[in-house]
Amino acid sequence: MPARVDGPIGLFDSGVGGLTVARAIADRLPGEQLLYFGDTAHLPYGDKSPEAIRGYSLAIAHHLVSLGAKAVVVACNSASSVAYEALVEALDVPVFNVIDPVVDEVARLGLERVGIWGTKATVKSGVFPSKLAKANAKIHVSAWATPLLVPVIEENILSGPILDAVINGYALPTEAENVDALLLACTHYPIVAKQIGQRLGEHVALLSTPQIVAEHVALELAKHGLLHTESLQRAAHQFVVSDFTPAFQAIAQQFFGEVIELREDHLWA
Amino acid sequence: MPARVDGPIGLFDSGVGGLTVARAIADRLPGEQLLYFGDTAHLPYGDKSPEAIRGYSLAIAHHLVSLGAKAVVVACNSASSVAYEALVEALDVPVFNVIDPVVDEVARLGLERVGIWGTKATVKSGVFPSKLAKANAKIHVSAWATPLLVPVIEENILSGPILDAVINGYALPTEAENVDALLLACTHYPIVAKQIGQRLGEHVALLSTPQIVAEHVALELAKHGLLHTESLQRAAHQFVVSDFTPAFQAIAQQFFGEVIELREDHLWA
Numbered sequence: 001m002p003a004r005v006d007g008p009i010g011l012f013d014s015g016v017g018g019l020t021v022a023r024a025i026a027d028r029l030p031g032e033q034l035l036y037f038g039d040t041a042h043l044p045y046g047d048k049s050p051e052a053i054r055g056y057s058l059a060i061a062h063h064l065v066s067l068g069a070k071a072v073v074v075a076c077n078s079a080s081s082v083a084y085e086a087l088v089e090a091l092d093v094p095v096f097n098v099i100d101p102v103v104d105e106v107a108r109l110g111l112e113r114v115g116i117w118g119t120k121a122t123v124k125s126g127v128f129p130s131k132l133a134k135a136n137a138k139i140h141v142s143a144w145a146t147p148l149l150v151p152v153i154e155e156n157i158l159s160g161p162i163l164d165a166v167i168n169g170y171a172l173p174t175e176a177e178n179v180d181a182l183l184l185a186c187t188h189y190p191i192v193a194k195q196i197g198q199r200l201g202e203h204v205a206l207l208s209t210p211q212i213v214a215e216h217v218a219l220e221l222a223k224h225g226l227l228h229t230e231s232l233q234r235a236a237h238q239f240v241v242s243d244f245t246p247a248f249q250a251i252a253q254q255f256f257g258e259v260i261e262l263r264e265d266h267l268w269a
Numbered sequence: 270m271p272a273r274v275d276g277p278i279g280l281f282d283s284g285v286g287g288l289t290v291a292r293a294i295a296d297r298l299p300g301e302q303l304l305y306f307g308d309t310a311h312l313p314y315g316d317k318s319p320e321a322i323r324g325y326s327l328a329i330a331h332h333l334v335s336l337g338a339k340a341v342v343v344a345c346n347s348a349s350s351v352a353y354e355a356l357v358e359a360l361d362v363p364v365f366n367v368i369d370p371v372v373d374e375v376a377r378l379g380l381e382r383v384g385i386w387g388t389k390a391t392v393k394s395g396v397f398p399s400k401l402a403k404a405n406a407k408i409h410v411s412a413w414a415t416p417l418l419v420p421v422i423e424e425n426i427l428s429g430p431i432l433d434a435v436i437n438g439y440a441l442p443t444e445a446e447n448v449d450a451l452l453l454a455c456t457h458y459p460i461v462a463k464q465i466g467q468r469l470g471e472h473v474a475l476l477s478t479p480q481i482v483a484e485h486v487a488l489e490l491a492k493h494g495l496l497h498t499e500s501l502q503r504a505a506h507q508f509v510v511s512d513f514t515p516a517f518q519a520i521a522q523q524f525f526g527e528v529i530e531l532r533e534d535h536l537w538a
Contacts, residue, residue, distance in 0.1 A: 041311065041321060052310060052512045120516060148431070151420040162417070165434040243321045247389060268537075 008035035010069030014045035017187035018075025019255035024210035034237040041242035045078040046119025057083035081125035101216035107135035116143040118185035181205040277304035279338030283314035286456035287344025288524035293479035303506040310511035314347040315388030326352035350394035370485035376404035385412035387454035450474040
């Protein structure tokens with residue numbers, strides 16, 4: 001079945017973090033319908049094995065395409081790190097990850113000392129340092145696994161001593177490397193970008209994945225002739241999770257920035 | 270197939286937290302072989318729906334019994350809260366949870382103002398307050414969801430400003446209730462019991478689930494005539510996870526307190 005121009009843009013993540021990417025795409029492309037899948041039955045991906053993440057990602061992406069998605073955005077750094085190539089091979093719609101557009105932007109800006117904060121899976125994959133080095137041979141990259149930011153943000157702790165202690169613990173080694181930019185390589189982290197920026201100071205540029213990815217998706221969909229044309233007529237966004245809890249409902253609204261309704265879809269039952 | 274006296278004691282948890290219970294049982298019953306299953310593909314259970322936790326628990330428990338387990342210990346408060354009755358009904362071996370023995374111990378000690386720290390699923394289930402009230406009508410129970418302790422402990426942060434900030438954040442409302450005992454109703458928490466005790470002071474008694482449960486399991490297995498008799502001949506403990514990562518291997522050893530080897534078992538594949 002060929003992708004239809006008025007089909008939704010599919011996105012998925014292990015949970016609600018990818019909703020920051022969904023928000024940025026909704027802002028950049030207000031005429032497009034979004035179909036979001038949060039794999040909350042397997043959340044978080046950051047601690048799972050590459051094989052497991054690949055298996056979940058393929059199942060979800062096929063599901064999104066079967067529901068009419070005209071493109072699939074892997075709105076999760078862990079899945080982008082280990083499952084992107086398998087998805088490109090398996091799907092016949094455009095697939096976007098949250099890594100390559102960011103690598104291109106770092107190269108475009110000519111940044112030379114870049115720090116990366118991400119989950120264990122993303123950092124361990126080494127995908128950012130290796131791609132950044134290919135894009136700019138002179139670049140110096142330091143990466144740190146900063147996994148505690150995820151549960152802290154999901155607990156809605158967006159200020160105060162716990163967030164300060166967690167950010168400070170990760171900021172100390174980062175400062176020692178004198179980076180001139182910090183890449184927030186996890187879709188959750190933009191939620192506390194301001195607090196991270198305040199701690200690191202103005203001399204460290206923060207790179208916000210969602211905006212960079214949204215711009216890339218917009219350009220590529222236009223190139224493929226896949227942009228919806230009747231912007232006033234789009235269908236309502238759809239938000240699906242593999243295991244529903246009221247807590248996800250609450251946090252999802254905060255990540256997406258507006259009232260939404262999560263629907264449960266037993267993809268794994 | 271009737272349970273054999275020299276079969277292993279089966280235990281399961283969403284991850285490695287239940288290894289604190291396994292440790293206590295291994296110490297209390299050194300002649301017994303343990304068969305531990307960590308459902309790391311679905312970790313953590315604390316954020317999952319009751320239906321999902323029940324489904325995972327039944328599949329794992331049947332798996333343990335099929336591997337020869339003569340008893341099943343639900344070494345996880347979230348699963349004990351929502352899946353214990355279903356397991357008792359489904360299995361023909363003794364099933365133990367990590368709630369009832371603790372409730373009995375609180376009643377036996379005559380404690381009257383009890384605080385509870387647990388995951389969201391455990392606290393939301395209301396199972397501890399309701400069972401404690403049945404055991405002692407005069408008891409005053411206050412429960413708080415303290416979910417951040419889990420990822421902090423799993424990150425091996427067992428001292429310093431991050432742990433202090435997290436414990437302090439949860440200690441403030443607990444102190445306001447003037448409890449005379451605090452029940453650590455999550456199998457992870459005993460790992461930082463000392464730090465919690467230092468913050469709350471000596472006038473608050475800490476109840477350690479693993480020891481209480483181990484004592485109960487020992488008494489009940491003896492009652493059922495299921496204790497292994499040749500203590501010097503026991504087979505090596507077995508540790509299985511549903512998704513293997515090197516990080517689990519490292520943290521598992523810390524929780525169990527000795528070098529162990531995790532094996533992956535694709536129960537869900």
